[in-house]
Amino acid sequence: MEKFQTKGFNMETCEMENTYYKNFSWLVEEWLSKFRVMNTMPEISVVFPIYNQEKYLSGCLYSFQRQTFTDFELLLIDDGSTDGTPELCDVWGIRDKRIRVFHKKNGGVSSARNEGIEQAQGRYIVFCDPDDYVEPDYLLHLYQLLPDGRNEDGFVVQGYEKNDGNGLNIENKHFMFRCYFNEEIKILLKSKEFGGMFSPWAKLFSRSFLNEHHLRFEPQLSYFEDVLFILNSILHSNYIVVGDCVDYHYILRAGTLSRKVSSFYSEYNAFVLCDKMINSLSKKYRLNSREIEAPFQALYLPLCRALKADYHVLSSVSGTERREHLKLLRAVSLDYMTSYYIPAYLIDKLGRFLLKSNYVWIYDRLFTLLFRLKVKKMFCPPF
Numbered sequence: 163m164e165k166f167q168t169k170g171f172n173m174e175t176c177e178m179e180n181t182y183y184k185n186f187s188w189l190v191e192e193w194l195s196k197f198r199v200m201n202t203m204p205e206i207s208v209v210f211p212i213y214n215q216e217k218y219l220s221g222c223l224y225s226f227q228r229q230t231f232t233d234f235e236l237l238l239i240d241d242g243s244t245d246g247t248p249e250l251c252d253v254w255g256i257r258d259k260r261i262r263v264f265h266k267k268n269g270g271v272s273s274a275r276n277e278g279i280e281q282a283q284g285r286y287i288v289f290c291d292p293d294d295y296v297e298p299d300y301l302l303h304l305y306q307l308l309p310d311g312r313n314e315d316g317f318v319v320q321g322y323e324k325n326d327g328n329g330l331n332i333e334n335k336h337f338m339f340r341c342y343f344n345e346e347i348k349i350l351l352k353s354k355e356f357g358g359m360f361s362p363w364a365k366l367f368s369r370s371f372l373n374e375h376h377l378r379f380e381p382q383l384s385y386f387e388d389v390l391f392i393l394n395s396i397l398h399s400n401y402i403v404v405g406d407c408v409d410y411h412y413i414l415r416a417g418t419l420s421r422k423v424s425s426f427y428s429e430y431n432a433f434v435l436c437d438k439m440i441n442s443l444s445k446k447y448r449l450n451s452r453e454i455e456a457p458f459q460a461l462y463l464p465l466c467r468a469l470k471a472d473y474h475v476l477s478s479v480s481g482t483e484r485r486e487h488l489k490l491l492r493a494v495s496l497d498y499m500t501s502y503y504i505p506a507y508l509i510d511k512l513g514r515f516l517l518k519s520n521y522v523w524i525y526d527r528l529f530t531l532l533f534r535l536k537v538k539k540m541f542c543p544p545f
Contacts, residue, residue: 210278216247240263271379299407303405321410338355340404383428393436485522
């Protein structure tokens, strides 16, 4: 091929440069396309674990459509619902491009929340129950609490309002604004208001924080899984920021999961795992049990539930099994019974004495009789 040359111009060089710039342009376009995708990722992912919430879901989602902070996505995790919830989720997914819908086999609220964490694309993750609702500035206030110039190993939290199904206010959890960094977290653990922070909602977590420390909800637990998750999150946190806003409305409806008692081992594991986690926190921050009262007092509920679990299914658990379960529970909770277990009902106080004295057989006979006589309310925990 005859080369075309003029001063300062070489055809072969030009072709090589042309190829180089074409390849470079392709790389730039490839990078830009990835940047565009990255740039469309939401700042916050809101995870909804949903099971048979056809009646309440839309009200909750409407409250998120009114948010003043708009850079978010809503992840609807349908946990094998048997009512009209799956179809309703799909309708919402079509209606709002910020909503992504996932249908899965029923596995419980923990598995649904974990699926939401896996599917989230946002830098931060917020959890919401599908029958609750939030104020318009909810996400904005949480986002504004994030500390500047800090790593993301921590989370922010604000207060909440608890209502019954008729809109009647039951309780307000209002916290004082404060930032806790590193060793200062022990101050929060020792505070009385810490006892109102055990729920996953009204909080904002970094997605990288949850993934880096493998923070997930325990799917084997049907109760207290949220408390265990929060305690585990605190154990790995370098900061916790507490806000003074109250934007989350928790609706306590009749027949909620917390009132249903599961198998003995599910309730037993909830007590054991949380007890171990609390002791890990005590060790990390060099606190004794009297200085970190809120979580220890919270263990009262899983202990009560474990004690009565077998009596709700008397026909399917033999007396020998019940007594073995009581011995097992007594072995891991004797110190707790001595220090913190203060029953609300007289019959439970008698039961506490019998277990502390190792009169397991008498305890079992007494409570079997009471359940058969349907005298159940006397020693059910006051939820």
